[in-house]
Amino acid sequence: MRFRPCIDLHAGTVKQIVGSTLGDDPSKLRTNFESTRSAAEFANMYRRDNLVGGHVIMLGPGNEDAALSALAAYPGGLQVGGGVTGASARKYLDAGASHVIVTSWVFVDGKLSRERLAELVGAVGRERIVLDLSCRKHPDDPCGPYHVVMDKWQRFTDCTVTRELLAELAASCDEFLVHGVDVEGKGCGIEDELVRQLGEWSPLPVTYAGGCRDLEDIERVRELGGGRVDVTIGSALDIFGGALPYADVVQWDKREVIRSMMEVAPRMLRGMRAPRRRPFRWLMAAALSSAAVDGTRRSPPTSGRSPAQAGGGANGLVAGATNAFAAASALFRGPDLSGGASAAHAAPCAPHGALAIREAGPADVNAMQRINEAVLPENYSRQFYMQQLADWPGLQLVACAPDLADPDDLAARQAGADGAHLGPVIGYCLGKMEGSRRGHITSIAVLPEHRNRGCATAIMREVTAQMRGRYGAAAVTLNVRKSNVAALHVYTDKLGYATDAIYTRYYQDGEDALHLVLTLEHEDGGTDGDEVETRAEAA
Numbered sequence: 001m002r003f004r005p006c007i008d009l010h011a012g013t014v015k016q017i018v019g020s021t022l023g024d025d026p027s028k029l030r031t032n033f034e035s036t037r038s039a040a041e042f043a044n045m046y047r048r049d050n051l052v053g054g055h056v057i058m059l060g061p062g063n064e065d066a067a068l069s070a071l072a073a074y075p076g077g078l079q080v081g082g083g084v085t086g087a088s089a090r091k092y093l094d095a096g097a098s099h100v101i102v103t104s105w106v107f108v109d110g111k112l113s114r115e116r117l118a119e120l121v122g123a124v125g126r127e128r129i130v131l132d133l134s135c136r137k138h139p140d141d142p143c144g145p146y147h148v149v150m151d152k153w154q155r156f157t158d159c160t161v162t163r164e165l166l167a168e169l170a171a172s173c174d175e176f177l178v179h180g181v182d183v184e185g186k187g188c189g190i191e192d193e194l195v196r197q198l199g200e201w202s203p204l205p206v207t208y209a210g211g212c213r214d215l216e217d218i219e220r221v222r223e224l225g226g227g228r229v230d231v232t233i234g235s236a237l238d239i240f241g242g243a244l245p246y247a248d249v250v251q252w253d254k255r256e257v258i259r260s261m262m263e264v265a266p267r268m269l270r271g272m273r274a275p276r277r278r279p280f281r282w283l284m285a286a287a288l289s290s291a292a293v294d295g296t297r298r299s300p301p302t303s304g305r306s307p308a309q310a311g312g313g314a315n316g317l318v319a320g321a322t323n324a325f326a327a328a329s330a331l332f333r334g335p336d337l338s339g340g341a342s343a344a345h346a347a348p349c350a351p352h353g354a355l356a357i358r359e360a361g362p363a364d365v366n367a368m369q370r371i372n373e374a375v376l377p378e379n380y381s382r383q384f385y386m387q388q389l390a391d392w393p394g395l396q397l398v399a400c401a402p403d404l405a406d407p408d409d410l411a412a413r414q415a416g417a418d419g420a421h422l423g424p425v426i427g428y429c430l431g432k433m434e435g436s437r438r439g440h441i442t443s444i445a446v447l448p449e450h451r452n453r454g455c456a457t458a459i460m461r462e463v464t465a466q467m468r469g470r471y472g473a474a475a476v477t478l479n480v481r482k483s484n485v486a487a488l489h490v491y492t493d494k495l496g497y498a499t500d501a502i503y504t505r506y507y508q509d510g511e512d513a514l515h516l517v518l519t520l521e522h523e524d525g526g527t528d529g530d531e532v533e534t535r536a537e538a539a
Contacts, residue, residue: 001222003253004207004232005046005054007039007070007078009063014039016235017059017185030185033241039066042239043073049250050383051077053207055101055130055177055232058082059152071096076379079130081177086120093128094508100124101177103132104150111158117172125479125506125513127174134179135161135194146194153181161194163201170203170434180210185235187213187242192224199225204434207232214244215252257383260390355455356400357462360428362389364398367425375445377508388430388442394466395431399446399455400424426450429459431467439464439473456487457494464495468520475520479506479513491516 008015014035035042039056046054056067056078067080072095080092081101089100106117120129134153135146145160159165166176178198180191190211198206208221209232221231233249236242360368365385373379388396401423427446434440441463446455467473477500480487491497497516506513 001225001227002053002230002256003051003218003249004230005042005051006209006232006234007042007054007056008059008234009039009057009066009082010059012062012066014042014066015059016240033235035240039070040073043070043078045239047074047077050381051250051253052381052383053098053175053230054078055207056080056082056097057101067092068095076381079177081130081132086116086123089120089124089128090505090510093124099128099130099174101130101132103134103148106131107150107157110150110155117169121172122501122503123505125503126172129173130175130177131169131173132177132179133159133161133166133169134177134181134184136181146197149181153179161197161201166201167203173204175204176202176206178206178208180208183211184209186211187236189213190217190221190224192220195221195224195229199228202228203438205230209234212236215248218249218252257386257390260387355453355458356402356423357397357459358400359394360389360396360398362386364425364428365389368398368428368430371425371428371445371447372443374447376443378443380443385430388432392432394470395433395463397429397431397459397463397466398425399427399459401426401450427455427459429463431463433467433471433473437472437474439467439471439476441476441478451486456490460490460495464518464520473520475517477515477517479503479515481507482512482514488514 008017010017010031014037015031016033017031043056054077056070058064058067058080059082061083063082067082071078071080071092075096076098078097079099079101080097081103083104084092084100084102085105089102092100102120106113106120108116133148135148136153138144138147138156145162148157148159148161149155150157161178169176176198178194180194183189183191188211190208195208198208206228207230208225212218212221212231212233213236218231218233221229233244234240236244237246237249238244239246365382368385369380369382385396427444427450429444430442432440432442441460444456444460446459464473464476467476478491478497480491482502492499495518497518499514500517501515503513503515505511
């Protein structure tokens with residue numbers, strides 16, 4: 001669970017408005033707060049505090065310039081919505097939005113238009129789409145289901161929030177954003193029933209907004225949503241005129257990062273030799289305790305500086321936790337972290353010797369980030385890699401070159417089985433699951449000087465085996481640039497993928513993507529035709 005920040009724009013300025021008062025009659029509009037700070041200033045603050053996945057919402061006309069300035073200030077860190085259509089979506093993505101948020105445009109006369117939704121997916125790809133399913137109870141049926149609303153939340157659609165609707169729409173988007181319209185902007189507490197339903201029913205990441213007043217409400221979202229529902233807070237924050245300190249919420253979010261790492265640590269310990277378990281946990285506990293003490297000794301953030309800039313309190317604790325996790329992973333990782341297939345094994349790659357493919361840990365993030373930036377135009381923050389490690393153990397893999405190992409590198413030596421030298425990281429693959437049978441390859445890259453030694457093929461086979469054996473994936477798909485002939489050769493000729501569709505102007509530079517699918521075989525030799533939507537770039 002994470003905190004998602006927001007920038008709501010009305011008439012070109014940052015405002016907090018009671019959502020249910022939006023409409024064609026300006027006299028009925030109720031404004032809680034209007035800021036003198038620009039949208040770009042808020043975006044810069046969120047960037048400094050490492051808050052990702054926030055949304056910029058344009059409430060009516062006259063907001064595009066402000067929205068574009070926010071996207072330019074925090075490229076890749078914000079989603080944008082409000083009047084977005086199939087024709088305009090690409091413009092906002094090219095301007096720096098990570099996703100476009102769409103509601104009204106995919107409804108025609110109050111009915112869901114699957115044709116428009118397919119058009120949008122074809123234009124930008126499902127992984128760049130967030131569907132806004134903001135909803136409210138119908139006044140004629142206050143005990144009934146939540147109805148999705150459109151046109152500034154004033155018009156009911158034919159869709160109700162159900163498990164079946166979320167499952168259907170999950171094939172056409174990357175996330176859901178859901179405002180509890182009846183409580184949004186009122187500071188009266190969250191919609192308990194709605195949060196519980198989202199936590200139980202959504203197969204994708206989902207963000208809830210509406211009614212959060214304090215940290216207790218945030219914790220209630222965590223409890224009711226089972227830790228699977230992110231939360232947005234607007235009017236209650238002191239930066240928007242409320243009583244809840246923004247700095248407290250930032251620190252809460254940082255503690256969530258630590259909690260995620262601590263939750264995944266036991267899963268990473270699976271398969272380790274017993275004598276190494278106690279030192280790993282001891283090192284984690286000692287470093288976290290030290291970081292906590294150090295954080296409390298630091299002076300409070302100076303006025304005008306964010307907690308992340310000041311480096312104290314929770315930020316120091318995050319740094320300590322990250323360093324502890326990295327050190328423990330490097331020094332005490334055993335030969336098998338996956339609980340299934342070996343995550344540290346040698347694969348023959350003549351004529352260049354052997355590869356070692358193993359599960360990645362926090363100590364590998366710097367190397368993965370360097371490879372990504374050297375090879376791909378689509379880049380990710382350090383926080384993104386850490387979240388991938390925490391959420392999907394076994395699906396974040398690195399390829400190492402033992403023939404290039406430094407014998408004086410203690411961490412590299414102890415990362416391998418029986419003290420073997422695994423060598424430097426030369427490639428990586430990031431994966432995740434969506435729903436019970438849906439795998440997702442987020443990114444794969446290999447350093448150019450280490451291509452043609454079978455690295456991409458080996459690491460793709462390993463992550464596919466992990467998706468199938470550990471998570472029960474039925475199929476895997478990926479998207480690749482039409483011009484990337486080398487990657488297409490690997491995916492189709494060596495790994496058995498087949499072209500399923502073409503996504504026009506999928507990438508930020510306007511190039512089309514080929515949508516490839518690989519159906520996995522069961523142990524009995526049969527297959528499952530369930531499709532899995534994923535995106536990857538060539539190795």
